[in-house]
Amino acid sequence: MAVTREDVLHVAKLARLRLTGEELARMTQQLNSILGHMEELNEADVSGVAAVGGATEWQAPLRAEATAPDSLAAAPESIAPAWQQGFFTVPRLPALDASELDEPFEDKARAEPEGRAGGAQRP
Secondary structure: OOOOHHHHHHHHHHOOOOOOHHHHHHHHHHHHHHHHHHHHHHHOOOOOOOOOOOHHHOOOOOOOOOOOOOOOOOOHHHHOOOEEOOEEOOOOOHHHOHHHOOOOOOOOOOOOOOOOOOOOOOO
């Protein structure tokens, strides 16, 4: 079974890939090469070869069902540089320090609107 250019385009569309003409030709050739190798492997006579044992021949060990906390887990306060009332505390960013601003901070969200129709005017 050979892979056609249309097959590669279909898979590329499903994978949301945009392939150039060169990539399309290369992918078609590479997929056909892989399938050629698979056909060679199918032709090999393995009737006298015993199956190789795998992981399914033995029962995997199960861990005990314990409800204790994970022994590797550390409490956040043990690794946090600053911990206060269940929250991490971080230093203030210098760029956001209002005391260092050239002009005083004004909370414009809470300021009364000026010049709005029906709004109160400031004296």
